[in-house]
Amino acid sequence: MMWALVAALLLVAMLTSWWHFLVPTTPAPGYATAIAIPIVVLAVIQVYRGLKETKRLRLGMEGEQSVGQTLERMRAFGYEVFHDVPGKGFNVDHVLIGPAGLFVIETKAVSKLAQGSPVVKYDGERVLVNGLRPDRDPVVQARAAAAFICDLLANILERRVPLRPVVLYPGWFVEKQPRGIEVWVLNPKALAPFVLHEIIVLTPRDVARLAEVLARHVRSCIE
DSSP: OHHHHHHHHHHHHHHHHHHHHHSOOOOOHHHHHHHHHHHHHHHHHHHHHHHHHHHHHHHHHHHHHHHHHHHHGGGGGTOEEEEEEEOSSSEEEEEEEETTEEEEEEEOOOOOOSSSOOEEEEOSSOEEETTBOOSSOHHHHHHHHHHHHHHHTTTSSSSOOOEEEEEEOTTOEEOOOOTTOSSEEEOHHHHHHHHHTSOOOOOHHHHHHHHHHHHHHHHHHHO
């Protein structure tokens, strides 16, 4: 786009120069100004929006990479890790399958504001980020993703498999939350201690069976 823009500007300048050379006239800046001002204003708005979107995408990618690297370390503790599991019109960010059961993870990469309270607060139902409620409820999203994974892996084993929805906020301090809650809201660094503190309920064979079913689902969606 940069080279195309440079070429277009040079072409316009060249044609304008030739026009003035071949047809000598007195320049009329009013017409050029009337055309240029709204186009320049529109261009500034579009560039501003593009920069904001680029920042959002970069923040999301960095957050996903950070969480992905954290989860990959869980393989050393007998966990299988899946990223971007296709769902019904959405993707499940991450899934952990291991000795303590299933953990369905929703990642929220949010930029910190210059003002406000730079923490995430969670009372077991409601999340406040920087003192504000998110536009889309991350707890509801995590529960929906967990319900999809639960349906997908239902009846694979002869018993109920513990499943935990998790919301991760990379780079944010997350205040201590009440015990016994269904959905965890954590900083990625706290995930491993939380998971490894859970009771072991699955054997390596159970983990392998569940992982194979999920891997087969991912392959079928890609194919």
